[in-house]
Amino acid sequence: MSSAGIAGNSSAIPEFSSRPFRFGVSLHKRCTREEFVAKCQRAAELGFDVLAVPDHLWMPSPFPATLLAAEASDKVKVGTFVLNSGFWNGSILAREIATAQLMTGGRFELGLGAGYVEAEYQQAGIPFPSRSGRVENLRRAIEVARSDESTPGALPKPPLLVAGRRDRTLRLAARYADIVGLSVLADEPGTLRAITAEELDDRVAKVRAGAGSRFASLELNLMIHHVHPTENRAAAAEDLKAIAPAMSGEQRLEAPAGLIGTTAQMAEILRERRQRWGVTYISVHEQYMEALAPVIAEVK
Numbered sequence: 001m002s003s004a005g006i007a008g009n010s011s012a013i014p015e016f017s018s019r020p021f022r023f024g025v026s027l028h029k030r031c032t033r034e035e036f037v038a039k040c041q042r043a044a045e046l047g048f049d050v051l052a053v054p055d056h057l058w059m060p061s062p063f064p065a066t067l068l069a070a071e072a073s074d075k076v077k078v079g080t081f082v083l084n085s086g087f088w089n090g091s092i093l094a095r096e097i098a099t100a101q102l103m104t105g106g107r108f109e110l111g112l113g114a115g116y117v118e119a120e121y122q123q124a125g126i127p128f129p130s131r132s133g134r135v136e137n138l139r140r141a142i143e144v145a146r147s148d149e150s151t152p153g154a155l156p157k158p159p160l161l162v163a164g165r166r167d168r169t170l171r172l173a174a175r176y177a178d179i180v181g182l183s184v185l186a187d188e189p190g191t192l193r194a195i196t197a198e199e200l201d202d203r204v205a206k207v208r209a210g211a212g213s214r215f216a217s218l219e220l221n222l223m224i225h226h227v228h229p230t231e232n233r234a235a236a237a238e239d240l241k242a243i244a245p246a247m248s249g250e251q252r253l254e255a256p257a258g259l260i261g262t263t264a265q266m267a268e269i270l271r272e273r274r275q276r277w278g279v280t281y282i283s284v285h286e287q288y289m290e291a292l293a294p295v296i297a298e299v300k
Contacts, residue, residue, distance in 0.1 A: 013204075015216065016278035021270065023296050024050035024283040026081055026223070027069065028059045036065070039286065040072035046293040047300060050109060052081030052283065057120050063096050070104040079109030081223075081283065082163045082181065085141035086115045086126065086134060093141060094149035102152035110145055111161040111181065114138040114169055135168045142176050161221065167206060174210030179219040179281060182207070184257040185243075194225070194244040194257035197276075204277045221281040222273065226258040227288040227295075229266070236260045259295075267298035 025048045027039060040051050051069040053062040062080045069078045083093075100108040114134040115121075121128040129137060144150060145160050162173035163181025173180040182203055185192040195203075208215045225243070230236040237252040237260060244252050252258065256273065259266050273279050284292050 012276050013278035014275060016220075016280060017271075017275045019274070019280045021274070021296075021299050022049040022219075022281045023292070024048060024052050024081065024221075024281065025289050026052050026054055026283060026285050027065065028054050028056070029286060030058075030060055033068070036060075036068060037072040040069045040076075043286075043289055044073040044075050046289055047296040048076065048289070050077045050079060050081075050281075050283075052079050052109075052111065054081055055083045055087065055113075056117065057123055063100055066100055066108065067103055070107055077107050077109050078104055079158070079161070080111045082111035082113035082161065083141070084115035084120070085112055085137040086121065086129060087124065088141060090140060090144045091149070093144050094147060097145060097150040097158065098152040101150075101155050101158045106155045106158075108158045109161060109179070110158045111163060111179075112138060112141050112145065113163045113181075116187070131166070132168075135166075135172070138162070138164075138169065139172060142172060146176065163221070163223075165203070170203060170206050171210045174207045174214070174218075177218070179221055180207050181221045181223065182256075182277070182279065184222065184225065184255070192243065194240060194247070194252075194255050196247065196251055197254045197256060200256050200277060218278075219281050220277060220279045221283060222256060222277070222279045223283045224257065224259050224288070225285065226260075227266075227284055227291040228258070228260045229263065229291050229294075230260060231262055233261050233265070259292075263294040263298055266295045270295065270299055 025043050043051055053065040055062045066078045097110055118128045151157055159178040161179035161181055162177035164170055165183035184195055186195050228236045233253055234249055237249045240252040240258050244255055
């Protein structure tokens with residue numbers, strides 16, 4: 001892969017280029033205890049550093065699953081990626097955070113988000129907040145995460161990841177988080193679409209502006225939604241058409257939601273993204289664990 005496009009990009013972040021990568025996997029499929037344990041152990045064998053559980057009603061409950069993941073492998077970090085802040089009362093959330101950090105021996109990483117699926121709120125019998133209301137719920141959850149109430153005795157507070165796609169959420173992440181989850185999706189009426197590389201340039205620039213002197217100490221995360229090992233990148237780019245219908249084939253190949261190519265090409269793409277955006281923490285959904293494993297071995 002050529003890095004010419006990155007070298008000419010004014011948003012390039014060369015000071016991040018020597019940082020090591022971390023890799024996380026999102027475990028979202030309901031299964032038996034034995035299947036879940038085996039999946040966690042396999043992820044650790046493949047080189048993943050973080051086992052994370054999301055917070056949707058049709059997926060496993062995040063805190064119990066996180067603790068089981070920690071029991072399954074003592075070599076990795078575990079965490080939530082990400083909690084829907086609107087679902088959690090402050091005191092209850094503080095108890096869960098402190099307990100998770102204590103029961104994992106300090107291996108817990110807390111991920112928070114503003115929530116966005118209205119149907120889930122309806123199913124849970126919770127009024128769906130306005131956009132500003134969801135951001136306010138996130139702000140309160142961040143306060144809880146940073147409070148003494150969430151500190152489990154002698155252990156430190158867990159690292160805080162805040163993920164989002166809109167300006168106010170990114171400002172909160174830039175100001176308070178240890179890890180910023182850069183969403184590669186954008187809201188469209190009734191659905192989500194993949195963003196272009198240039199749109200992610202803009203999001204990273206906003207995080208950098210909001211973080212100020214903190215920016216150099218942040219860890220930036222990217223959730224990749226499609227991993228496709230192939231020698232025919234152009235043909236494989238069509239697989240992203242469903243979430244990137246307006247993009248050209250070349251734009252789909254560059255879109256941060258995807259990772260397409262041979263092992264060597266995908267490894268170089270990750271290095272380029274580290275150079276361009278400062279992204280060093282890469283996450284994928286569990287169905288792409290095996291596909292990403294050779295790339296992890298290539299870049300670590």
